[in-house]
Amino acid sequence: MTDPQDTQFLPLTRRQVLEAGTVVSASGMISTATAQAQTQVTTSPSLPENGTTVHIACRVNGQPTAIDIDARASLLDMLRERLGLVGAKKGCDHGQCGACTVHIGGRRIASCLTLAAKVNGREVTTIEGIGSADGLHPMQQAFIDHDALQCGYCTPGQIMAAIACVKEGHASTPEDIREYMSGNICRCGAYVGIVAAIEQAAPQIERG
């Protein structure tokens, strides 16, 4: 039986709920000044940064993007905190886990160890940019088909690395896949499914 009360929550996506939750918990847990600063950064992308800024003009998922950003900022922080693209995850923030993997100029990189300033004039692709109007990217579908995740935190990085792995020509054998996916750590241990997913999707993805 359907409860008509439920329908009013349906238009909300999981992401919107999480974002709202972040603001609420930030307000409750830290000083008012800090909370305001954090809220302003997410709601007002043009706000001046704390340190010396650099101007960046690049394309992110095909969209021309111009931004003034702290010269110290990572590409990961730019994507997540300034552009609201929270698919790439901050796992270790030291290039050791692969959760932040995105593509620059079609090549996979660790966005946490890439200065945002370096993407001036470059083409950045994130997990948000790989699907099409028709639906999921074949690699996304393959991850679903093979249960290639448990908690899902590493998944956007795994999928971005996996697509690049295929395009590089490093996905012809399970051994090759394991070696060239070794930069992406999965604490849930979904590796068997990940290798199976890449084997399934590989023939559907054009080599670079």
Add this chain to the structure above:
Amino acid sequence: MRSLSYVQAKTVREAIEAYAAAGEGARYIAGGTTLYDLMKLGVERPAHLVDIASLEGADRIDTSGDVLFFGAGALMADVAENDVVRRDYPVLAESLSKAASQQLRNMATVGGNLLQRTRCPYFRNGAIGAYPCNKRAPGSGCAAIGGLDRGQAVLGISNACTAVSPGDWPVALTAMDATVEIQGPAGPRSVPIAEFYRLPGDTPHLEFEIEAGEIVTGISVPKTEAGRNSTYLKVRDRESYAFALASAAVALAMDGDHIRQANIALGGVATRPWRAREAEALLNLRTIEPDIALAAGRAAFADARPGEHNAFKIELGARTLADAIMTAGRKMQ
């Protein structure tokens, strides 16, 4: 992390000028995989970054002349995948493809990789600053000596520092007698790789034979037929994506069944890329046999000085080298 200024240089001259103009606290940044990482840890605190990743022509790879030339800005991934390097100098290609992850190899340059800093956990403990480190804070002491020293070096250590030189590529280049091309305010110069890395001695903070303001612009490797009979064996705590516990770069020049000249360097066990001359001498004019290979491995570690938890590296390193000699020997047909 300190607030900093950032400029992108287009030419070497522009970079050197920008560095000089920036004054104190200036650092060059290429791929950034070491520098930015250490900035986040508070170990490196630059005030000005001069980005040299996009210098014109800096990523040139030229295998057509008397030497293999790798522009310092060439990406690790691109050199690792180069057809000539893979076919004729597997030791070079393997040292790159077994380093880091593909993401990092797509960022890091082969020039910057020469300047990678140690992974010693006490050195990297910068922002917290709970442990002394002569490399990070000269004169403060060494917490690794008598501490958790499982990963520390057994060769080339001093009473001031036992930190391992972390790279793989520099080990392969050391075996292959590479030359580091440098440019600075005073002009260009060449440094044999054997002189590029310093022993820690009393000054472990001085690691590289390069002056402030100078840039590594390229790496030259003399061509040799021994390149075909070469390999890089890397033993790690896990199968992939880890720093070496022990590694060996081996290239063999052969006269029929006999070794005319062996070129050998070790990684993961020493404070700098470690040329193993004793092992090379022992292999001279010998055939490739397991017991001879192991004897060479043992000879390479004759002067090893283990700490409390890393004595295993002596046996592991000897056997790693022995295996690499056998692998390189099997390529000889």
